[in-house]
Amino acid sequence: xxxxxxxxxxxxxxxxxxxxxxxxxxxxxxxxxxxxxxxxxxxxxxxxxxxxxxxxxxxxxxxxxxxxxxxxxxxxxxxxxxxxxxxxxxxxxxxxxxxxxxxxxxxxxxxxxxxxxxxxxxxxxxxxxxxxxxxxxxxxxxxxxxxxxxxxxxxxxxxxxxxxxxxxxxxxxxxxxxxxxxxxxxxxxxxxxxxxxxxxxxxxxxxxxxxxxxxxxxxxxxxxxxxxxxxxxxxxxxxxxxxxxxxxxxxxxxxxxxxxxxxxxxxxxxxxxxxxxxxxxxxxxxxxxxxxxxxxxxxxxxxxxxxxxxxxxxxxxxxxxxxxxxxxxxxxxxxxxxxxxxxxxxxxxxxxxxxxxxxxxxxxxxxxxxxxxxxxxxxxxxxxxxxxxxxxxxxxxxxxxxxxxxxxxxxxxxxxxxxxxxxxxxxxxxxxxxxxxxxxxxxxxxxxxxxxxxxxxxxxxxxxxxxxxxxxxxxx
Amino acid sequence: xxxxxxxxxxxxxxxxxxxxxxxxxxxxxxxxxxxxxxxxxxxxxxxxxxxxxxxxxxxxxxxxxxxxxxxxxxxxxxxxxxxxxxxxxxxxxxxxxxxxxxxxxxxxxxxxxxxxxxxxxxxxxxxxxxxxxxxxxxxxxxxxxxxxxxxxxxxxx
Numbered sequence: 001x002x003x004x005x006x007x008x009x010x011x012x013x014x015x016x017x018x019x020x021x022x023x024x025x026x027x028x029x030x031x032x033x034x035x036x037x038x039x040x041x042x043x044x045x046x047x048x049x050x051x052x053x054x055x056x057x058x059x060x061x062x063x064x065x066x067x068x069x070x071x072x073x074x075x076x077x078x079x080x081x082x083x084x085x086x087x088x089x090x091x092x093x094x095x096x097x098x099x100x101x102x103x104x105x106x107x108x109x110x111x112x113x114x115x116x117x118x119x120x121x122x123x124x125x126x127x128x129x130x131x132x133x134x135x136x137x138x139x140x141x142x143x144x145x146x147x148x149x150x151x152x153x154x155x156x157x158x159x160x161x162x163x164x165x166x167x168x169x170x171x172x173x174x175x176x177x178x179x180x181x182x183x184x185x186x187x188x189x190x191x192x193x194x195x196x197x198x199x200x201x202x203x204x205x206x207x208x209x210x211x212x213x214x215x216x217x218x219x220x221x222x223x224x225x226x227x228x229x230x231x232x233x234x235x236x237x238x239x240x241x242x243x244x245x246x247x248x249x250x251x252x253x254x255x256x257x258x259x260x261x262x263x264x265x266x267x268x269x270x271x272x273x274x275x276x277x278x279x280x281x282x283x284x285x286x287x288x289x290x291x292x293x294x295x296x297x298x299x300x301x302x303x304x305x306x307x308x309x310x311x312x313x314x315x316x317x318x319x320x321x322x323x324x325x326x327x328x329x330x331x332x333x334x335x336x337x338x339x340x341x342x343x344x345x346x347x348x349x350x351x352x353x354x355x356x357x358x359x360x361x362x363x364x365x366x367x368x369x370x371x372x373x374x375x376x377x378x379x380x381x382x383x384x385x386x387x388x389x390x391x392x393x394x395x396x397x398x399x400x401x402x403x404x405x406x407x408x409x410x411x412x413x414x415x416x417x418x419x420x421x422x423x424x425x426x427x428x429x430x431x432x433x434x435x436x437x438x439x440x441x442x443x444x445x446x447x448x449x450x451x452x453x454x455x456x457x458x459x460x461x462x463x464x465x466x467x468x469x470x471x472x473x474x475x476x
Numbered sequence: 477x478x479x480x481x482x483x484x485x486x487x488x489x490x491x492x493x494x495x496x497x498x499x500x501x502x503x504x505x506x507x508x509x510x511x512x513x514x515x516x517x518x519x520x521x522x523x524x525x526x527x528x529x530x531x532x533x534x535x536x537x538x539x540x541x542x543x544x545x546x547x548x549x550x551x552x553x554x555x556x557x558x559x560x561x562x563x564x565x566x567x568x569x570x571x572x573x574x575x576x577x578x579x580x581x582x583x584x585x586x587x588x589x590x591x592x593x594x595x596x597x598x599x600x601x602x603x604x605x606x607x608x609x610x611x612x613x614x615x616x617x618x619x620x621x622x623x624x625x626x627x628x629x630x631x632x633x
Contacts, residue, residue, distance in 0.1 A: 061492070112531065131531065132566045132580070135587045142588055150532045 020435055021461040022418045030422055031465075033415040034271075035407070035439065044397040052081050052371070052392045053171045059384065059399070060165050066445055068101035068156060069377030069402070071169040072239065073384040076373030078171030081388055083367035089357040090173030095239045096186075096349045097159050097169065098375065099342040102238060103193070104152025105378035106295070106335040106342075109443040110200070111145025114332055117437050118204075118211070123430035141203075144196045148339070151193040155346070158182045173361035186350050194343050201313060201336040211329060217420045218438045219328025219413030222248035224281050224291035225300040226405065228376050231256070234303030236310070236341060238376040245281060245291065246301045250323040254283075259374040262383060266400065278407045279400055290412065293380025293405040294442065295334035300324045307348075310341035328413050331441045366392040377402040379443055403444040413438045482520030483630050484540035484593070488528055489548050495602030495615045499546040500525045502598075502622055506630075521630050529581050537581060538589030544626055545578055545597045548615075554603030555614030557622055562595040596629055598622060 023032040047058055056074040060067035072094060079086055116129045119138055128136075135142040159174075159182065160166020168175050208215075228241035243257035243265065254265060269278040269286045281289030291297075299318070305311045314337055320330065349355060366388060373384045380402035387396040417438045421431045463469055487503025489496040507523035517523070522540075526533075529545075537543055549558065564582035576584065578597060586592040600622060603612035611619075 127568070132583065132587075135584060139588055146532055146534060146588070150535075153532060 020414055020418075020439070021463055022422060022435075023463045024465065030415070030418045033411070033418045035410045035414045044399055047394050047397045050394050052078055052366070052386060052388050052394055055384070055386060055394065055397075056169060056171065057165070057167065062399075066101065066105060066377055066379070066402075067165045068097055068160075068169070069375060069382050070384070071166070072098050072375040073373040073377075073382045075169050075171055076240075076375065077371035077384045077386050078373070079362075080371030080373065081366060081368050081386065081392065082171060082362070082364040084172055084362040084364050086173040086362050087357070087359045089177070089354050090360040090362075091239070092349050092352055092355055093159070093174045093178055093360060094169055096178075096346060096355075097156055097166070098239050099346050099349075100152045100155035100159075102152075102342045102378050103197075103339050103346070104149045104156070105443075106339050107145060107149040107152060109378070109440075110332060110335055111141065111149065113443070114437075114440050115141065115145070117433065117440070118207075118332070122214070122433050122437060126429055126433070129433070141200075144200060148193055148196045148200075151189050154189065155186055158185060170361065172363055175361065177358045177360045178356055180356060183350050183355065186346065190343065190347055190350075194340070194347075197336070197339045197343055198309070201340060204333060204336055205316070208333070214434075214437070215327045215329040217417060218434075218441055219409060219416060220326055221412055221416065222326060223409055223412075224248075224253065224284075224289070225297035225324065226281070226291045226293050227298045227301050227381055228259075228374065229302055230306070233306070235306040236298060236302045236304070236314075236338075238342075240375070243374070243381070244301045246324065248324050248326060250300070252301075253281075259383075260372050262372070262374065262385075262400075266383075268400065276407050277400075277404055279405050280408060287408055290408040291405065292328070292409045293402060294331060294378075295338050296325065296328065296331045297380065298376065299334045299337065305337075305341050307341055307344035310337055310344055313337045313340060328409070328438065328441045331443065335443070366390060379403050379445055380405050401445075403442070406442050406444065410439060410442055410444065413442070482540070483522070483542040483544065484537060485517075485521065485523045485544045485546070485626065485630060486526065486529070486533070487523070487546040488526050490527055491609060492607060494604045494606050494608050494610065495554075495600070495612055496548045496605050497609065498548045498600045498602065498611060498615055498619075498622075501611060502546045502619065502626070505619070505623060506626065517627065518631055529576055529578060531576050531581065531584055533581060534584040535589055537593060538585040538591045540593045542629075543582075543593040543595040544629055545595065546622070546626065547578075547597065547599050548602045548605075549599035550602060550605070552601035554601050554612060555618040556601045557618055557625070558599050558601075559625065560597050562597050564592045598626060 021034045022030055024030060047055060050058060055078060056071045059070040059074045062070060112131050116131060116134050120129045120133050156166055160168035224245050224247055226245050228237045229235060229244045230237045230241050243259060244252060245254040246252050257265060265282055266279050267282045269280060271278060280286045281291050299314060305314050317333060317337060369388055371386050375382055382402045383400040385398040386394055389395055414435060417435050421434045461469055485503060485506060487499035489499035491497035491500050503523050503525045506517060562578055562582060564586045565579035566583045567577055567580040582592040582595060600615055600618050603614050
């Protein structure tokens with residue numbers, strides 16, 4: 001049988017760029033698949049020698065999509081170097097911005113990147129299967145996506161001065177208190193945002209049965225799950241807390257792990273075909289210690305969300321499987337629940353009696369030569385680990401990026417989808433799109449996961465048993 | 477409810493990538509955010525600065541009568557200024573993620589909000605897009621003419 005190489009280039013509707021290679025065996029079926037990230041940037045090295053207090057601004061620029069996430073983790077690492085306990089209002093304000101980031105990022109992922117597949121169909125014409133096709137056929141949904149994302153982005157801009165790379169989150173707290181005017185604006189926009197979020201979640205649940213095959217085949221395998229949970233509460237948590245690992249049966253395998261001890265639990269392997277490192281759970285070794293992070297993981301590891309509407313939705317979500325929800329297709333579902341949760345917490349925060357307090361920043365010099373900051377980015381757990389000299393200049397940086405945590409799972413998911421949908425004797429747009437779609441389910445941010453940027457697209461290659469590159473599909 | 481502008485000016489680009497920052501820089505000067513003492517723009521003109529055009533700008537754009545965009549260009553003699561009229565057009569590429577091209581944004585405004593304004597795009601050829609916050613001399617030298625032409629267009633009602 002003649003073998004061919006399929007290359008999808010670029011994988012569309014993801015943040016950043018990567019490559020998928022599918023290897024066929026001699027009989028033709030898929031034998032293996034690699035998800036490869038081909039850009040390199042190297043923030044960990046270029047930060048060496050810089051003053052630690054520059055790190056939030058520097059690391060925020062590793063990505064224009066989720067800079068707020070890097071601001072959070074970096075500022076927390078700097079707080080430790082200063083050995084300060086930041087004012088309580090500053091914690092709440094940082095959480096406010098972080099939650100707005102969750103809302104706008106998840107809205108982008110669902111409405112702009114994934115809903116074209118879900119609404120227009122995985123097999124539909126690729127020229128139409130994008131946000132413009134969505135606008136033409138489902139203008140109300142497109143309106144909703146724009147409004148919801150704009151609300152999250154506006155909160156970031158009102159707090160931080162700009163939507164991309166806001167400068168307000170600083171070592172020791174935040175640079176300015178919340179004004180009554182901004183609080184009013186956030187509160188005024190909230191009702192519409194919540195209506196949109198609930199409407200979208202209701203639509204998704206109502207239509208879930210349409211995606212049974214995708215739910216069965218998109219990254220549906222046992223793995224561990226990891227994330228932050230509230231200290232001693234087990235609640236959904238995005239800013240602070242302790243690390244928890246659970247397994248595919250829902251059992252807790254590690255709990256109340258102080259983030260400072262993350263290196264005891266997480267190792268990083270390097271594969272020759274990708275600049276994206278492969279973190280794994282150390283006690284189970286590599287690659288057996290595969291784990292997933294992000295919305296699906298967070299909703300698997302928690303004991304509760306902690307807000308009324310989200311808890312109700314979470315209970316319904318967990319009825320999919322009382323042990324653990326395994327299919328990566330359900331990242332979409334989990335994202336929508338997290339939007340509801342984020343909005344509920346945002347309202348709590350703006351109504352907090354102390355939210356307008358003026359004491360929002362602690363100041364100090366270098367009081368520790370090491371700082372570790374961990375937070376939950378939209379895509380998963382983010383680690384910033386800095387070592388400094390006595391003058392506060394960076395000596396060493398280690399960053400484990402949210403998307404990077406999912407690298408092993410991404411690879412396994414691509415292989416699973418490829419085995420199920422790719423046939424060497426015929427190639428269809430739908431097959432190739434499903435390989436892309438499983439990557440999209442993770443909502444990867446490849447720009448910051450390699451600490452990378454660039455203009456290289458993701459492409460899918462099919463390689464014959466002799467290793468020869470046989471064919472590739474390029475898009476865009 | 478606030479009054480929407482008669483003319484909306486958007487300067488966009490990455491101010492950390494050399495001449496890619498010409499759009500934001502020009503918009504800063506037009507809005508007098510750089511501390512310069514330029515004459516004020518006429519009433520009914522609003523200036524925005526952003527890294528890139530995103531679909532979330534569609535509602536605001538749809539409410540403007542005229543739109544002026546300012547961007548860098550990777551081709552041409554560094555410092556040269558081009559001006560063209562843009563019309564709405566859905567992009568051919570399906571790889572849209574977090575940003576959209578100008579014609580796609582106009583198409584989104586028209587499809588979703590029923591109106592795409594009359595649009596002028598000013599581009600300045602960049603000499604360097606390397607990391608850094610400084611414009612090259614050729615692009616810096618183009619600023620006075622660029623601003624004058626934009627101010628002329630913004631004054632036309």
